[in-house]
Amino acid sequence: MSLKIYNTLTGKKEMFVPLQPNKVGMYVCGPTVYDTSHIGHARSVVIFDVIFRWLKESGYDVCYVRNFTDVDDKIIKRANETGKDPIEISEKYIKEFHNEMDALNVLRPTIEPKATEHIQDIINFIEMLIEKRKAYYVEGSDVFFSISSFEGYGKLSGRNPDDMIAGARIAIDENKKNPMDFTLWKPAKPGEPAWDSPWGAGRPGWHIECSAMSNRYLGQSFDIHGGGKDLIFPHHENEIAQSEALFGKQFVKYWIHNGFVDINNEKMSKSLGNFTMIKDVLAKYHPEIIRLFLLSKHYRSPIDYNENSMAEMVSSLDKIYAFLERANKANVDFSDSDKNKMGNFNNLKSDSNSCYSGGESWAAFKENMDDDFNSATAIATIFNTVKEGNKLLDRSGETISSDNLKKVAEICADIKKMGSILGILSQSPQSYFKDKKDAALADGAIDPKMVDQLVMERTEARKSKNFARADEIRKELDSMKIILEDGTGGTTWKFS
RNA sequence: GGCGGCUUGGCCAAGCGGUAAGGCGACGGCCUGCAAAGCCGUUAUUCUCCAGUUCAAAUCUGGAAGCCGCCUCCA
Numbered sequence A: 001m002s003l004k005i006y007n008t009l010t011g012k013k014e015m016f017v018p019l020q021p022n023k024v025g026m027y028v029c030g031p032t033v034y035d036t037s038h039i040g041h042a043r044s045v046v047i048f049d050v051i052f053r054w055l056k057e058s059g060y061d062v063c064y065v066r067n068f069t070d071v072d073d074k075i076i077k078r079a080n081e082t083g084k085d086p087i088e089i090s091e092k093y094i095k096e097f098h099n100e101m102d103a104l105n106v107l108r109p110t111i112e113p114k115a116t117e118h119i120q121d122i123i124n125f126i127e128m129l130i131e132k133r134k135a136y137y138v139e140g141s142d143v144f145f146s147i148s149s150f151e152g153y154g155k156l157s158g159r160n161p162d163d164m165i166a167g168a169r170i171a172i173d174e175n176k177k178n179p180m181d182f183t184l185w186k187p188a189k190p191g192e193p194a195w196d197s198p199w200g201a202g203r204p205g206w207h208i209e210c211s212a213m214s215n216r217y218l219g220q221s222f223d224i225h226g227g228g229k230d231l232i233f234p235h236h237e238n239e240i241a242q243s244e245a246l247f248g249k250q251f252v253k254y255w256i257h258n259g260f261v262d263i264n265n266e267k268m269s270k271s272l273g274n275f276t277m278i279k280d281v282l283a284k285y286h287p288e289i290i291r292l293f294l295l296s297k298h299y300r301s302p303i304d305y306n307e308n309s310m311a312e313m314v315s316s317l318d319k320i321y322a323f324l325e326r327a328n329k330a331n332v333d334f335s336d337s338d339k340n341k342m343g344n345f346n347n348l349k350s351d352s353n354s355c356y357s358g359g360e361s362w363a364a365f366k367e368n369m370d371d372d373f374n375s376a377t378a379i380a381t382i383f384n385t386v387k388e389g390n391k392l393l394d395r396s397g398e399t400i401s402s403d404n405l406k407k408v409a410e411i412c413a414d415i416k417k418m419g420s421i422l423g424i425l426s427q428s429p430q431s432y433f434k435d436k437k438d439a440a441l442a443d444g445a446i447d448p449k450m451v452d453q454l455v456m457e458r459t460e461a462r463k464s465k466n467f468a469r470a471d472e473i474r475k476e477l478d479s480m481k482i483i484l485e486d487g488t489g490g491t492t493w494k495f496s
Numbered sequence B: 001g002g003c004g005g006c007u008u009g010g011c012c013a014a015g016c017g018g019u020a021a022g023g024c025g026a027c028g029g030c031c032u033g034c035a036a037a038g039c040c041g042u043u044a045u046u047c048u049c050c051a052g053u054u055c056a057a058a059u060c061u062g063g064a065a066g067c068c069g070c071c072u073c074c075a
Helices: A039-057 A073-082 A086-103 A115-131 A161-167 A208-218 A229-247 A278-284 A287-294 A307-329 A360-370 A375-396 A402-422 A429-441 A448-463 A467-478
Strands: A004-007 A012-015 A023-028 A061-066 A135-137 A143-145 A182-187 A202-204 A222-228 A252-258 A261-263 A303-305 A482-487 A490-495
Touching: A004 A252, A023 A039, A023 A208, A039 A061, A039 A086, A039 A222, A039 A252, A039 A261, A039 A278, A039 A287, A039 A402, A061 A208, A073 A086, A086 A278, A115 A135, A115 A143, A115 A182, A115 A202, A115 A208, A115 A229, A143 A229, A182 A229, A208 A222, A208 A229, A222 A229, A229 A252, A278 A287, A287 A303, A287 A307, A303 A307, A307 A375, A307 A402, A307 A429, A360 A375, A360 A402, A375 A402, A429 A490, A448 A467, A448 A482, A448 A490, A467 A482
Parallel strands: A023 A061, A023 A222, A222 A252, A261 A303
Antiparallel strands: A004 A012, A135 A143, A143 A182, A182 A202, A482 A490
16 A cells, blocks of 8 residues: 555556655745735645655655745736835735744644745746756846757647747737747846846746746655646746756656635636635634645645535534534543644554554545545544444443443544644643634633533523423523433533 | 636535545434433535546546636735
């Protein structure tokens, strides 16, 4: 059993064999920091976060690079509009991006390079391309990459340059030798950010930064390159052209591209005005609900964001946490366990370094993840495991045998371990449900003391067999969307 | 015009040649004073349609219909 990855380059699922044993170099295209991040950014980031976690879990030493494009026409435009410095703009949105991704429990990549901090690398890269006659400088204009100098052009996107030419939707630039040639370096207009170069003061084109920075941190060839589907052409196609034309060897072994997020079955677009920002989604839903949603469908397919789907996710996550809470109450103690040290599962130690290696459910989960990071089936495995655990607890009744307790402990350990890969179930069930209750109480419409009072009154009524009054109170609370649960340890309440 | 993808139960969604995972919802049962939660059972003899290959197809091939993405900044 080993990892298989769908490779955009070949259009097939392939066995994952890294270039160097036990080491993985992964580069993912990060955001252009000129505006607030939307749910689509979150999907890409969360998916590659899970891929990163899974590669590490699989024992690889992963160098994960995700860049920030911090010099670009859109940033300059935004700077001009707001009268701010472009650096101020990019710093603002980098900070915002980090805050939001931290909130979504996304691990920081190994390295987060910025284009503006690698201008010399970029200039060197372009100079070498010119030397090799893969690029040319047009006096008073740009440095262009010559696509006819690279015979593999179009291999990633399956496009034939001749078919695309016609310039149907691109204004033909008289300076280009071939209409499909693209800019490596462009001259700066007065007031624009600029760096000195052999071709005058200017700034890099979009594609070159990724070739230059991936080369700096991961070398001439590396294992995985990812990003959104829309980047396949032209961005990634052009990266391949630049890097392979220069180094004469395969740039990237596995290309991974994620699908888009639609909003109510429509593409996010400015004209529809339906850009859904991460901060707005975070204001409405628990971060783990958002992750669960983003991972509920295969990463290559489009996913539709809508209220109905999100409501389902709320029920789903509650179900898992409810089981963990139930197990906890049955004296399965995992409150201090974390993904590295299953500290309280002492009876589950399976090897000398006391690291829990996982039970049957974990084995199923591993198979799911190894199959092209199939998080949708991996989530199904979590639910199957929850059901198994609930069954054991149901059968046990009041007194659970030590044998069953051990089984439930293993199940809980597996569930927590699976959650740690998907970046969910990081809270204790108690704090999860407390947060949920606090959030529902936040508007101040309901006084929890009043609810407790009614619950106490109902308990008294039940004791004296005054069920009519007890039911009356249940009904009253139900109208406030409060559900009562009579458990062995007394009555608890929650919001529906 | 060129390239690529999708169509699975009321809804969401796996599956990629061996006889339909999982979630949400609904209904019946167990449990409960009544509930909730949980569990058990029922909710697709069938995967947009048509033809073909095969002992065997949701899965492969050909065709039709509908939907979507990229080719321009885009995760």
